[in-house]
Amino acid sequence: MENSNMVIGIDVGISTTKIVGLRGGKIVSPIRITAVDPITSLYGAFGKYLHDNNLLLGEVEHVMLTGVGSAYVRNDVYGVATSKTDEFVADALGARYESKLEQAIVVSMGTGTSFVMCHGDDMRHIGGIGIGGGTLQGLSRLLLNTSDIKQVAALAMQGDISHVNLLIGDISAHPLPGLPMNATASLFARAKNNAAQEDIAAGLISMVLQSIGSAAVLAAQGTDCRDMVLIGNLSLLPQCKEVFPALEKLYGVRFHIPKYSEFCTAIGAALAYHSS
Helix, strand or coil: CCHHHEEEEEEECCCEEEEEEEECCEEEEEEEEECCCHHHHHHHHHHHHHHHCCCCHHHEEEEEEECHHHHHCCCCECCECEEECCHHHHHHHHHHHHHCCCEEEEEEECCCEEEEEEECCEEEEEEEECCCHHHHHHHHHHHHCCCCHHHHHHHHHCCCHHHCCEEHHHHCCCCECCECCCCEEECCCCCCCCCCHHHHHHHHHHHHHHHHHHHHHHHCCCCCCCEEEEECHHHHCCCHHHHHHHHHHHHCCEEECCCCHHHHHHHHHHHHHHHC
8 A cells, every 4th residue: 555545533632632544454653642722732643643654744645533622623634635523433433443343332431431332334322421531530639639640540559449449248248149249339438538549549440440331331231232342541541450350240241442442533533534
Protein backbone atom coordinates (compact mmCIF):
# COMPACT_ATOMS: atom_id res chain seq x y z
CA MET A 1 0.00 0.00 0.00
CA GLU A 2 1.14 3.53 -0.73
CA ASN A 3 1.23 6.28 1.87
CA SER A 4 -1.56 8.04 -0.04
CA ASN A 5 -3.92 5.39 1.32
CA MET A 6 -3.39 6.55 4.91
CA VAL A 7 -6.65 7.36 6.69
CA ILE A 8 -6.32 9.23 9.98
CA GLY A 9 -8.82 8.54 12.76
CA ILE A 10 -9.03 11.12 15.54
CA ASP A 11 -11.00 10.84 18.78
CA VAL A 12 -11.32 14.41 20.03
CA GLY A 13 -12.04 14.78 23.71
CA ILE A 14 -12.39 18.03 25.59
CA SER A 15 -8.70 18.07 26.54
CA THR A 16 -7.26 14.77 25.28
CA THR A 17 -7.06 13.72 21.64
CA LYS A 18 -6.19 10.23 20.41
CA ILE A 19 -5.02 9.72 16.85
CA VAL A 20 -4.20 6.66 14.75
CA GLY A 21 -3.41 5.94 11.14
CA LEU A 22 -5.01 3.12 9.18
CA ARG A 23 -3.17 1.86 6.11
CA GLY A 24 -3.67 -1.44 4.37
CA GLY A 25 -5.98 -2.53 7.18
CA LYS A 26 -3.22 -2.08 9.77
CA ILE A 27 -2.96 0.34 12.68
CA VAL A 28 -0.07 2.81 12.44
CA SER A 29 1.49 4.59 15.44
CA PRO A 30 -1.38 5.49 17.81
CA ILE A 31 -0.61 8.49 20.02
CA ARG A 32 -2.43 10.74 22.49
CA ILE A 33 -2.05 14.45 23.19
CA THR A 34 -3.40 16.46 26.11
CA ALA A 35 -4.00 20.20 25.84
CA VAL A 36 -6.15 22.90 27.41
CA ASP A 37 -8.93 22.73 24.80
CA PRO A 38 -10.11 20.40 22.01
CA ILE A 39 -8.90 22.50 19.07
CA THR A 40 -5.37 22.87 20.46
CA SER A 41 -5.37 19.17 21.32
CA LEU A 42 -6.59 18.14 17.86
CA TYR A 43 -4.15 20.23 15.83
CA GLY A 44 -1.30 19.43 18.19
CA ALA A 45 -1.96 15.70 17.84
CA PHE A 46 -2.28 15.90 14.06
CA GLY A 47 0.93 17.90 13.67
CA LYS A 48 2.86 15.57 15.96
CA TYR A 49 1.50 12.53 14.14
CA LEU A 50 2.67 13.86 10.76
CA HIS A 51 6.08 14.74 12.19
CA ASP A 52 6.64 11.47 14.05
CA ASN A 53 5.67 9.37 11.03
CA ASN A 54 7.44 11.56 8.45
CA LEU A 55 4.17 12.12 6.59
CA LEU A 56 3.27 14.93 4.24
CA LEU A 57 -0.28 16.31 4.17
CA GLY A 58 -0.64 15.05 0.61
CA GLU A 59 -0.02 11.50 1.78
CA VAL A 60 -3.15 11.52 3.95
CA GLU A 61 -6.23 10.42 2.03
CA HIS A 62 -8.85 11.42 4.60
CA VAL A 63 -9.32 12.50 8.21
CA MET A 64 -12.17 11.01 10.24
CA LEU A 65 -13.21 12.75 13.46
CA THR A 66 -15.29 11.53 16.38
CA GLY A 67 -15.71 12.33 20.07
CA VAL A 68 -17.40 15.17 21.91
CA GLY A 69 -14.69 17.66 20.95
CA SER A 70 -15.22 17.09 17.23
CA ALA A 71 -18.27 19.37 17.39
CA TYR A 72 -15.87 22.31 17.70
CA VAL A 73 -14.24 21.50 14.34
CA ARG A 74 -16.09 23.11 11.42
CA ASN A 75 -13.56 22.90 8.58
CA ASP A 76 -11.22 20.41 6.98
CA VAL A 77 -8.18 19.77 9.18
CA TYR A 78 -5.11 21.39 7.59
CA GLY A 79 -6.99 21.35 4.28
CA VAL A 80 -7.23 17.53 4.20
CA ALA A 81 -10.71 16.17 3.38
CA THR A 82 -12.37 15.66 6.77
CA SER A 83 -15.55 13.88 7.87
CA LYS A 84 -17.17 13.00 11.18
CA THR A 85 -18.70 9.81 12.49
CA ASP A 86 -20.91 8.98 15.46
CA GLU A 87 -18.89 8.16 18.57
CA PHE A 88 -20.95 5.07 19.41
CA VAL A 89 -20.40 3.68 15.89
CA ALA A 90 -16.68 4.38 16.23
CA ASP A 91 -16.65 2.60 19.62
CA ALA A 92 -18.24 -0.48 18.09
CA LEU A 93 -16.16 -0.55 14.90
CA GLY A 94 -12.90 -0.15 16.81
CA ALA A 95 -13.79 -2.71 19.48
CA ARG A 96 -14.94 -5.23 16.87
CA TYR A 97 -11.76 -4.75 14.84
CA GLU A 98 -9.48 -5.10 17.87
CA SER A 99 -11.29 -7.92 19.66
CA LYS A 100 -12.24 -9.90 16.52
CA LEU A 101 -15.68 -10.44 18.12
CA GLU A 102 -18.80 -10.06 15.99
CA GLN A 103 -21.15 -9.99 18.97
CA ALA A 104 -20.30 -8.11 22.16
CA ILE A 105 -21.28 -5.25 24.41
CA VAL A 106 -18.72 -2.49 23.98
CA VAL A 107 -18.02 -0.81 27.32
CA SER A 108 -16.50 2.59 26.61
CA MET A 109 -14.92 3.81 29.85
CA GLY A 110 -14.35 7.51 29.35
CA THR A 111 -15.33 10.42 31.59
CA GLY A 112 -18.57 8.47 32.01
CA THR A 113 -19.35 5.04 30.57
CA SER A 114 -21.46 4.07 27.55
CA PHE A 115 -22.67 0.66 26.38
CA VAL A 116 -23.00 -0.26 22.71
CA MET A 117 -24.51 -3.57 21.62
CA CYS A 118 -22.69 -4.94 18.59
CA HIS A 119 -24.19 -7.72 16.46
CA GLY A 120 -22.05 -7.67 13.34
CA ASP A 121 -23.05 -4.52 11.46
CA ASP A 122 -25.94 -3.81 13.83
CA MET A 123 -24.49 -1.39 16.38
CA ARG A 124 -26.82 0.25 18.91
CA HIS A 125 -26.22 2.48 21.90
CA ILE A 126 -28.12 0.75 24.71
CA GLY A 127 -27.38 3.08 27.61
CA GLY A 128 -24.69 4.20 29.99
CA ILE A 129 -23.88 5.37 33.50
CA GLY A 130 -22.38 8.58 34.83
CA ILE A 131 -19.50 6.72 36.43
CA GLY A 132 -16.11 6.65 34.77
CA GLY A 133 -12.74 8.33 34.68
CA GLY A 134 -14.27 11.68 35.60
CA THR A 135 -15.74 10.12 38.74
CA LEU A 136 -12.40 8.66 39.73
CA GLN A 137 -10.61 11.96 39.11
CA GLY A 138 -13.16 14.05 40.99
CA LEU A 139 -13.34 11.84 44.06
CA SER A 140 -9.56 11.46 44.11
CA ARG A 141 -9.24 15.23 44.04
CA LEU A 142 -11.57 15.51 47.03
CA LEU A 143 -10.23 12.61 49.08
CA LEU A 144 -6.60 12.24 48.02
CA ASN A 145 -5.73 15.78 46.89
CA THR A 146 -4.72 14.58 43.44
CA SER A 147 -6.46 13.91 40.13
CA ASP A 148 -3.45 12.08 38.67
CA ILE A 149 -4.93 8.67 37.89
CA LYS A 150 -1.50 7.02 37.60
CA GLN A 151 -0.64 8.23 41.09
CA VAL A 152 -3.98 6.97 42.42
CA ALA A 153 -3.46 3.57 40.77
CA ALA A 154 0.03 3.30 42.29
CA LEU A 155 -1.35 4.17 45.74
CA ALA A 156 -4.13 1.61 45.30
CA MET A 157 -1.61 -1.16 44.61
CA GLN A 158 -0.45 -0.72 48.23
CA GLY A 159 -3.97 -0.59 49.67
CA ASP A 160 -6.19 -3.25 51.25
CA ILE A 161 -9.70 -3.24 49.80
CA SER A 162 -11.10 -5.13 52.79
CA HIS A 163 -10.36 -2.10 54.97
CA VAL A 164 -12.99 -0.01 53.17
CA ASN A 165 -15.42 -2.43 51.48
CA LEU A 166 -17.89 -4.65 53.30
CA LEU A 167 -17.69 -8.22 51.99
CA ILE A 168 -20.28 -11.00 52.08
CA GLY A 169 -18.03 -12.79 54.58
CA ASP A 170 -18.35 -9.80 56.93
CA ILE A 171 -22.13 -10.10 57.20
CA SER A 172 -22.81 -13.80 56.70
CA ALA A 173 -21.34 -16.95 58.21
CA HIS A 174 -22.03 -18.83 54.96
CA PRO A 175 -21.83 -17.95 51.25
CA LEU A 176 -25.12 -16.67 49.85
CA PRO A 177 -26.62 -18.22 46.69
CA GLY A 178 -24.36 -17.16 43.83
CA LEU A 179 -22.27 -14.92 46.08
CA PRO A 180 -18.91 -16.13 47.46
CA MET A 181 -17.60 -14.88 50.80
CA ASN A 182 -15.17 -12.46 49.11
CA ALA A 183 -17.84 -10.79 46.96
CA THR A 184 -18.55 -7.13 47.72
CA ALA A 185 -21.65 -6.53 49.83
CA SER A 186 -21.28 -2.75 50.07
CA LEU A 187 -18.68 -0.39 48.65
CA PHE A 188 -16.96 1.82 51.26
CA ALA A 189 -19.24 0.57 54.04
CA ARG A 190 -16.26 -0.26 56.29
CA ALA A 191 -14.35 2.97 55.67
CA LYS A 192 -13.15 4.72 58.82
CA ASN A 193 -12.49 8.43 59.16
CA ASN A 194 -8.77 7.69 59.54
CA ALA A 195 -8.56 5.36 56.54
CA ALA A 196 -5.14 5.22 54.89
CA GLN A 197 -4.75 6.96 51.53
CA GLU A 198 -3.70 3.66 49.98
CA ASP A 199 -6.95 2.00 51.14
CA ILE A 200 -9.05 4.95 49.91
CA ALA A 201 -7.35 4.78 46.51
CA ALA A 202 -8.00 1.04 46.30
CA GLY A 203 -11.62 1.62 47.29
CA LEU A 204 -12.17 4.36 44.71
CA ILE A 205 -10.79 2.35 41.82
CA SER A 206 -12.68 -0.75 42.94
CA MET A 207 -15.91 1.24 43.21
CA VAL A 208 -15.63 2.69 39.72
CA LEU A 209 -14.57 -0.55 38.00
CA GLN A 210 -17.05 -2.76 39.88
CA SER A 211 -19.89 -0.35 39.13
CA ILE A 212 -19.02 -0.32 35.43
CA GLY A 213 -18.66 -4.10 35.28
CA SER A 214 -21.92 -4.74 37.12
CA ALA A 215 -23.76 -2.25 34.91
CA ALA A 216 -22.39 -4.01 31.81
CA VAL A 217 -23.69 -7.34 33.11
CA LEU A 218 -27.11 -5.79 33.75
CA ALA A 219 -27.08 -4.32 30.24
CA ALA A 220 -26.63 -7.86 28.90
CA GLN A 221 -29.67 -9.22 30.72
CA GLY A 222 -32.33 -10.44 28.32
CA THR A 223 -29.75 -11.03 25.59
CA ASP A 224 -27.56 -13.99 24.71
CA CYS A 225 -24.44 -11.81 24.76
CA ARG A 226 -21.82 -12.79 27.32
CA ASP A 227 -18.80 -10.97 25.88
CA MET A 228 -17.89 -7.42 26.94
CA VAL A 229 -15.09 -5.45 25.31
CA LEU A 230 -13.55 -2.81 27.58
CA ILE A 231 -12.17 0.27 25.85
CA GLY A 232 -11.02 3.73 26.95
CA ASN A 233 -8.40 5.05 29.36
CA LEU A 234 -9.65 3.16 32.43
CA SER A 235 -9.01 -0.16 30.67
CA LEU A 236 -5.29 0.49 31.25
CA LEU A 237 -5.61 0.45 35.05
CA PRO A 238 -3.72 -2.51 36.55
CA GLN A 239 -6.68 -3.11 38.88
CA CYS A 240 -8.72 -4.23 35.84
CA LYS A 241 -6.80 -7.52 36.03
CA GLU A 242 -8.28 -8.13 39.48
CA VAL A 243 -11.78 -6.65 39.33
CA PHE A 244 -13.01 -7.99 36.00
CA PRO A 245 -11.85 -11.63 36.36
CA ALA A 246 -13.72 -11.70 39.70
CA LEU A 247 -16.86 -10.43 37.97
CA GLU A 248 -16.40 -13.04 35.24
CA LYS A 249 -16.55 -15.82 37.83
CA LEU A 250 -19.49 -14.22 39.60
CA TYR A 251 -21.68 -13.66 36.54
CA GLY A 252 -20.45 -16.16 33.94
CA VAL A 253 -19.42 -13.52 31.41
CA ARG A 254 -16.17 -12.65 29.60
CA PHE A 255 -14.46 -9.26 29.69
CA HIS A 256 -11.96 -8.54 26.92
CA ILE A 257 -9.31 -5.80 26.90
CA PRO A 258 -7.84 -5.52 23.38
CA LYS A 259 -4.26 -4.48 22.63
CA TYR A 260 -5.14 -0.92 21.63
CA SER A 261 -8.08 -0.57 24.03
CA GLU A 262 -7.22 3.07 24.75
CA PHE A 263 -7.40 3.94 21.03
CA CYS A 264 -10.40 1.86 19.90
CA THR A 265 -12.64 4.88 19.28
CA ALA A 266 -10.01 6.57 17.09
CA ILE A 267 -9.46 3.26 15.27
CA GLY A 268 -13.21 2.97 14.74
CA ALA A 269 -13.33 6.50 13.32
CA ALA A 270 -10.73 5.55 10.68
CA LEU A 271 -12.59 2.31 9.91
CA ALA A 272 -15.84 4.27 9.44
CA TYR A 273 -14.35 5.91 6.33
CA HIS A 274 -14.17 2.57 4.53
CA SER A 275 -17.52 1.33 5.84
CA SER A 276 -19.47 4.47 4.87
